[in-house]
Amino acid sequence: MNVVVSTLNAKYIHTNLAIRYLKAFAEPDYHVELAEYTIKDPAINIVTDLYKRQPHVLGFSCYIWNIEETIAVVKMIKKVLPETVIILGGPEVSYDVPYWLERIPQADFIVLGEGEETFKQLLDEISGRKNWSEVSGIGYLEDGKPKINPQRNKLDLRELPSPFRFEEDKSELSKRVTYIETSRGCPFRCQFCLSSIEVGVRYFNREAIKEDIRYLMAHGAKTIKFVDRTFNISRSYAMEMFQFLIDEHKPGTVFQFEITADIMRPEVIDFLNKNAPKGLFRFEIGVQSTNDATNELVMRKQSWPKLVRTVTMVKDGGKIEQHLDLIAGLPEENYDSFRQTFNDVFALRPEELQLGFLKMLRGTGLRIRANEHDYVYMDHSPYEILSNNVLSFAEIVKIKQVEDVLEKYWNDHRMNETIEYVVTRSFNTPFDFFQSFGTYWDERGWGRIGHQLEDLFKRLQEFLHAEQPDKSEEIESIMKYDYLMNQRYKPRKPWWEPALDKQERSLLYQKILQQPLLLGTEFAKLGLTEKEMYKHTMIEPLSLSLVDGKWIKQNNYLFVYFEPTTGRPSAFFMESEAATSAS
Incomplete structure (x- = not known):
């Protein structure tokens, strides 16, 4: 057969x-x-x-x-x-x-x-x-x-054979995401999630799982994602697996987990911060909402202070990237409440912030009781909500505008310094920036076309000129810095028109060659020749300077050297007055 x-x-x-x-x-x-x-x-x-x-x-x-x-x-x-x-x-x-x-x-x-x-x-x-x-x-x-026919009793997961030992999968392991589960079920009862239906948590054979992971790594698996609904529900089990992965991992392998942040003990995070190689682990954390009343309505137990503690400790450790999820459209979370939720979570500065929309999944308690909150949703999958008693369709459309630019301008990390400056100094809250820019983006139809990296900078430049012309020049200085620092090699044509002509640039280069300490001791150590300067560097006047991690108003020159072997850029600043007096 x-x-x-x-x-x-x-x-x-x-x-x-x-x-x-x-x-x-x-x-x-x-x-x-x-x-x-x-x-x-x-x-x-x-x-x-x-x-x-x-x-x-x-x-x-x-x-x-x-x-x-x-x-x-x-x-x-x-x-x-x-x-x-x-x-x-x-x-x-x-x-x-x-x-x-x-x-x-x-x-x-x-x-x-x-x-x-x-x-x-x-x-x-x-x-x-x-x-x-x-x-x-x-x-x-x-x-x-x-x-x-009625369902059978649950399987004994410890007896299940390995799903990873097929010959036809070997050649694809390095190219694709490998999913693995060490448990089934979830201890929580969140009413928007299918996992709330299954009672209890069952575990697979730990030693068999470890052997599978060894096999996967030996055959080239690079990204291994654990699909356990709450990987850290058992602290002793999570610690055992973390230690195993730290001891056994191969360079270039990344392990991803879905964790419940507010139940993670500080000593576990301390252990990871001290022992985990940078980039080995990645955490996905479902925050969903910071509104306590909303969480109570969906039977979601969550301690926001403990969640903040975990996310902050992990971020401060600098070893593990974090992906935090939000859900728009949960019961009694109106537009203003969701704005607060977004700002609460963005304040933690996760590497990724995923903005999703409630899906009324078949079998979930929230779908069964949809009438209690006047939910209107799609008839077919993905059953996404269209409105409820506190959130109109027009407001959902507005939040979707936020989603589009959030993905491009925060999650992709193309201009971290720029966005940080804008959300802290130019708008009342981060959400207000993403909403204003998202609306502007949508009104011009940019969501329906493709974008090169240069286009993203030009779109933001246009928005800032229209929205905050008094601040656009200083923000453009940071944008130029971000653009150059995200290049692998010296760009042939940046997104802006160069402020220096050929003669002005040559004069500055001659001054730097004569007095390399104008750009600091680290630059002087490079010992660049005139040929290397012209071939592998760019210089651009800015109205801001980066001093001890903070942007201050100061006319200066940004000098970027693109190391020819690695393509890694290095930035140096030179005050305009210093350049003038050096002449």
Whole structure:
């Protein structure tokens, strides 16, 4: 029997852990092929590839980000391979099963919840007696009516075979994100999350997990992401795994975790700050809201002071990047309250701040009680909210404007000094800057076109000229600094018109060659020749200078040297008066 398990990932670099567990559990009794695609692939291309495989059984792993594209593929596959048994599974189809059976009649079976044992048992019946009532945890049509068999008891995760030892995966490990889980379930009851439905936390075999990680690193895996809902729920377990990863890691490998920040003990952070190599770990922290009343309504227990302590300690340690998440649209969080939440979290200056919008997932308590807060949301995935009793659609549109520029101007770290200066000195709050700029951006249709790095600087320059003309010149000085310090090599043509002509630049270079200490002792140590100066440096007058990490008003020259081997830029400042007196 030819069995294929498939999914449509959001991006090529992603891999699907679920179908690998299905394959590992079904073998060696059944040979199972993996077939991964992306939601950007044309449906006809996916169907063509699957058709060539001629599967007797074809399974799809379904999520909110791929369900609509998967349905299109399923409908087409059933037309060209009508005898193929199609099985759907995954979190998106595990709830409201009668709805899915009616909407996707081309699907022969739907697997509910944890699928490894159910999938194998279903394969046994497909190849044997075809007694579907014997298979726990499936939904199907019987005499045109939905039939749902009760789910089986939870698996003993310690007995599950490894999903990582497949020969066909080896060549891709260095190119893609590898997902790994060491536990299933979540101890918390957040009503917007599917994890709130499963009671309790179960762990995999620790030693087997460690062997899998050793195997993955030995075969080139670079990014390994733990999908445990709360990796640090057990302090002793988290400490054991952190120590193992520090001891066993290979250079260039990054491990990502979803952690609950307010339960992380200071001694754990101290340990990581002292012992973890920089860049080895990355934390994802779901803050969602800092409004206590909102958190209480969604049964989310969160101590904001303890969360701030954790995030601050980690940031001060300088070893671990942090990605913090917010959700707009939670109960009783209006526009002003969300503005406060954004400013509270931005004040922590996380390396990434992800602004998301509430999705009314099937099976969650918030969707079941949607009428209590007058939620209006999309009928199809991703079920994103359109409004509720305290947040209008117009206000959601405004927050989406913030999301666009936040991603480009903060999370991508193209101009850190500029944004820091703007949000602290030019606008009342960080949110006000991102909202004003986001609205300006949207009104000009910039969200619908592509952008080179130079374009991003020009867009911000235009906005500042229009919004705050009295401050635009000094901010442009910082923008020029940011631009040059983010270049690998001397740019051929910067985004601004050079303020110095060829003769002025030559005069300054001659002064610097004669008196290199004008740019400080560190520059003088470089011992640059005239040829190296012209080939590998830029000089530009600014109205601000960076002194001890702070920008002060002072007319000066910014001199940037691009080291030719590494491309790494070094910045030096020279006061305009010093340059004049040196002549």
